C-alpha cells in the first residue's frame with residue numbers, strides 16, 4: 001500500500017540555517033507600538049520600562065534573532081532626532097500613514113527605547129534608514145550615535161547623556177525601503193545611485209556593518225537585474241539585497257472558503273519562485289553568491305478591520321490556522337534555501353499583518369503564528385538537512401501564476417543542531433483531510449522516541465481572540481520509531497518533530 005513518506009537525508013545539507021531567517025519586523029504604524037508593544041511606564045498594564053511585559057516575556061521565549069524597525073514606509077519620513085531626549089520634549093509628527101488612519105506619531109519610542117526592547121528580548125536590531133527625505137550625513141550621524149565607542153565623539157557623548165554609555169552595536173542597516181514605491185517612486189537606476197551615495201558615506205564609519213540595498217517588490221526580477229547592474233557598473237556588490245512579498249486575498253482572514261484556502265496557500269508557496277528567480281537574476285552579477293537575500297517583509301495581507309480594534313489600528317488583522325500554515329510553509333521554504341536566504345522578517349510583530357500578537361489595554365493574546373515560531377525555533381543556527389518529500393502535490397498553482405510551483409501536500413524541512421537534536425517541521429496543506437506520513441532517515445536512522453508538537457484546531461478558521469485567547473494551542477505527544485515512525489498530521493495543521501540524535 002502506498003504510504004506518504006518524508007525521508008531525512010542525514011548526510012546532505014545546504015549549510016547552516018541562518019537564525020535571522022526567524023526575524024521580525026515592527027513599524028510605527030497603527031497599533032504595532034502604541035498600545036501594542038509599548039504601553040508606557042506609567043501604564044496600569046504590567047510593563048518593563050514601558051514595554052508590555054507579557055509580550056516581552058513571550059517574545060523572548062521564541063529567541064527572536066533580529067527585529068527590523070522603524071519601518072516600512074514610515075522609515076522614509078523618519079528623523080531619528082525626534083526620538084531621543086526627554087519624552088515630554090519629543091515632537092509629535094504627521095505619521096507617514098496619516099492619510100490612512102489620521103494618527104500622529106508621538107515619538108515615545110525612539111532609538112534608546114527600541115534598543116532597550118531588543119536587549120530585553122535578546123534580538124539584534126536591524127535599523128531601516130530613511131533614504132528618501134534626509135541626507136546621507138543625517139544617517140551617518142545616526143550610525144555614529146548608535147555605534148561610536150563611549151567618549152570618542154560628541155554624538156557618543158550625547159548618547160551617553162541620554163542614558164546609554166555603551167554603544168548599541170547595530171550591525172544591520174537598511175538603506176531605503178520600497179524605493180520603487182512609497183520610498184520615492186524611483187527607478188532601479190535612481191535607487192542604485194542614491195544607495196551608493198548613502199552607503200559610501202556610511203560605510204566609511206568603523207565597525208562590522210551590513211548595508212542592505214532596496215530590492216524588488218514581489219517577483220519584479222527586472223528591478224533586481226537593473227539594480228545589480230547599476231551597482232556593478234560602479235564596482236559595488238551589496239552584502240544583502242531585500243525583497244518584499246506579501247500574499248493575500250480580498251477576503252477576511254477568519255472567514256474563507258475552501259477555494260480561498262488553496263488560493264492563499266498557492267500564493268504563499270510562490271515564495272519559492274520569488275527566492276529562486278531573484279537569485280537567478282543576481283547570479284549574473286554575483287556568481288559567487290556573496291550577496292544574501294533578505295526577505296525583510298513577508299506575510300499574509302488580508303482585508304483590513306478584522307482585528308480586535310475593529311479597524312482603528314491600521315492593517316490589524318486576525319490570524320487563523322490558515323495563516324499559521326502559511327507561516328510554516330514559508331519558513332520551510334526558507335530553511336530549504338538557507339544557502340541563499342540570509343534573513344527574513346515576518347510583517348508585523350503585533351496588531352498588524354500576520355502578527356504573532358494581538359494586544360490592547362489589558363488584553364494580550366498569542367496568535368497561531370506565534371506557536372509556529374516557537375515550534376520552529378530549534379532550526380535556528382542548525383545544519384539544514386535535505387528531505388525527500390514523497391507525499392504528493394496539489395496542482396492548480398498555475399491558476400495563480402503560470403510559473404508557480406505545485407503546492408506540496410505536506411510541506412517539510414529538517415535540520416540537525418550542534419548538540420545532535422534533529423528537528424523536522426511539517427505542515428499539512430489540506431484544509432479538510434488528515435494525512436499519515438512515515439518519517440525516516442537515510443544515511444543515519446531515526447530511532448528511539450521523538451517529541452511531537454502539533455498545532456491544529458477542529459476548525460481551520462479558528463483564531464485566538466480577546467474573548468477566547470486559547471482557542472488554538474499546541475499539544476504535545478510522542479512518537480516511537482520502533483512502532484514504524486508513522487505520524488498523523490491533522491487537516492490544516494503544523495507539526496514539529498524533535499529527535500535526540
Ligand code: AHR
Nearest residue numbers: 071072073074177178347
Ligand atoms: O507592512 C506594511 C507596509 O507594507 C510597509 O510599511 C511597507 O514597507 C509595505 O508596503
